[in-house]
Amino acid sequence: xxxxxxxxxxxxxxxxxxxxxLAAAPPLAHAAAGDDAEEIHxxxxxxxxxxxxxxxxxxxxxxxxxxxxxxxxxxxxxxxxRLLRAGGVK
Amino acid sequence: xxxHREAPAVSQDPVADNADTYAFVSPDDxxxxxxxxxxxxxxGPPGGPNFFEFGDDVLYSIxxxxxxxxxxxxxxxxxxHTTYQNPNTFLYxxxxxxxxxxxxxxxxxxxxxxxxxxxxxxxxxxxxKDGKGTVLAGNLACPPCNVGPRSTPNYAGLAAxxxxxxxxxxxxxxxxxxxxxxxxxxxxxxxxxxxxxxNLHLIPTPASPSVDPLKSMNVHAIxxxxxxxxxxxxxxxxxxxxxxxxxxxxxxxxxxxKVQVRDGASVKESGPWVQVSRLGNPLFNEVxxxxxxxxxxxxxxxxxxxxxxxxxxxxxxxKLLPVLYPGAFPxxxxxxxxxxxxxxxxxxxxxxxxxxxxxxxxxxxPADMLRLNVAVPPAKSPxxxxxxxxxxxxxxxxxxxxxxxxxxxxxxVAGATYPLVAPSYTPDAAIAAVSSYLTxxxxxxxxxxxxxxxxxxGYDTPSS
Numbered sequence: 001x002x003x004x005x006x007x008x009x010x011x012x013x014x015x016x017x018x019x020x021x022l023a024a025a026p027p028l029a030h031a032a033a034g035d036d037a038e039e040i041h042x043x044x045x046x047x048x049x050x051x052x053x054x055x056x057x058x059x060x061x062x063x064x065x066x067x068x069x070x071x072x073x074x075x076x077x078x079x080x081x082r083l084l085r086a087g088g089v090k
Numbered sequence: 091x092x093x094h095r096e097a098p099a100v101s102q103d104p105v106a107d108n109a110d111t112y113a114f115v116s117p118d119d120x121x122x123x124x125x126x127x128x129x130x131x132x133x134g135p136p137g138g139p140n141f142f143e144f145g146d147d148v149l150y151s152i153x154x155x156x157x158x159x160x161x162x163x164x165x166x167x168x169x170x171h172t173t174y175q176n177p178n179t180f181l182y183x184x185x186x187x188x189x190x191x192x193x194x195x196x197x198x199x200x201x202x203x204x205x206x207x208x209x210x211x212x213x214x215x216x217x218x219k220d221g222k223g224t225v226l227a228g229n230l231a232c233p234p235c236n237v238g239p240r241s242t243p244n245y246a247g248l249a250a251x252x253x254x255x256x257x258x259x260x261x262x263x264x265x266x267x268x269x270x271x272x273x274x275x276x277x278x279x280x281x282x283x284x285x286x287x288x289n290l291h292l293i294p295t296p297a298s299p300s301v302d303p304l305k306s307m308n309v310h311a312i313x314x315x316x317x318x319x320x321x322x323x324x325x326x327x328x329x330x331x332x333x334x335x336x337x338x339x340x341x342x343x344x345x346x347x348k349v350q351v352r353d354g355a356s357v358k359e360s361g362p363w364v365q366v367s368r369l370g371n372p373l374f375n376e377v378x379x380x381x382x383x384x385x386x387x388x389x390x391x392x393x394x395x396x397x398x399x400x401x402x403x404x405x406x407x408x409k410l411l412p413v414l415y416p417g418a419f420p421x422x423x424x425x426x427x428x429x430x431x432x433x434x435x436x437x438x439x440x441x442x443x444x445x446x447x448x449x450x451x452x453x454x455x456p457a458d459m460l461r462l463n464v465a466v467p468p469a470k471s472p473x474x475x476x477x478x479x480x481x482x483x484x485x486x487x488x489x490x491x492x493x494x495x496x497x498x499x500x501x502x503v504a505g506a507t508y509p510l511v512a513p514s515y516t517p518d519a520a521i522a523a524v525s526s527y528l529t530x531x532x533x534x535x536x537x538x539x540x541x542x543x544x545x546x547x548g549y550d551t552p553s554s
Contacts, residue, residue: 045354046356048358049359049360050351050360052349052351052360066348066361069220069362070361071348071362
């Protein structure tokens, strides 16, 4: 798998139908603007190799992403804020 | 036990629980080494209808270090997948299973074998290639579990058919076998009791014979027989036991994907492989490492074992024995120095000059690995006490399936091997009484690959 940049990660995540939280994420610029995503019922099952993102450290703005057998951690405070909002975390 | 349910996390995950690791020069094929890693400890033979099997979601690894740096130059990895002939029945088999292709055998498991060869170096073990090795063979059949006389009337034949010769020169087997490990489990975990000397215990009870609860239990074994020339650093078959090239470091491990996502009845996975179990020397994590550190130990690699050296230097069990058997171990009670003998046996190998004609030293870096000197030929009259019993072909020179590792390690921890590094030390006389007091029956093992015996069948075991 190619090395993931933040931009390519979002691209990959968005392309994976039904992937974890970030699959529904709009482009980061949009996220930074603060718009909320639309909550829906899943329209498909979990893909065979889901791309998964989880907030590792809120204070440091760290997000870890797993895709295939690759795991990478990013500092992206805007993404962390958006994930927290999507998860209903105050 | 050796490493059966030895740590809190993996005790909840039997298919990934590396219960025993064995490595020895094959007695019937001495140009080869056989390595066995056992999983699914304490299998009760009648455990149907979903009889025991390997984990389809587990990556099983056998690591070989051939240059003494505690990093693997050769890694064999095994992946399993389960198939059903008929998902519309609750039965494991719908009639007698006469062959590995018999349509009566409903739930079956196949596996692949791959190898990673690398020039490992540095201070950490890379797992970047885990699961991505060169595939040596795929869709290899495991045998069924030994159900009973109606379902598996010729079990030995089924198991023999599941021994596969690979084009690359290795021989493999993966499936149910009789557990070769033996220990009086019920006694040893009842505050360190040793039957039949429980009358000498701090809380005495009348003397009675030792009991072996594992004699009727099965495990799932992954066994591989490899030409020695494929394992040594220079491709040679060493004949000089004093040569460093003759010593291999060997251990097993099991890994799971980092993330699991449950979706109804299915589970999907993502992320790198993460080690959840490992094992080199028997009883290392079980008896040496404190319970609060056992899960971490399983997650680390041998090259990271420096943080556990303190528990080898000052083993808890050596302090317990004089307390549990009052007056029996006065010299051990007074032995407060670091246990360099145990460090050598468990963490570095025994250097040359300690035991005439023998060494299995891999360097000063402490690492829990079995250390096998492949230049030591198989013993013609094996002694289950291995090196302690004068048989250099047995534990701690690798480990054979029948080695009495409980007696060997109990005696060592009790001080029997301390004179190797401190000749003035006199071991306590009570060491003679420290033993497993068990002699497994001969059908527990077999003389040919995979060396562990035919598993107990579920119909006849237990017999009442």
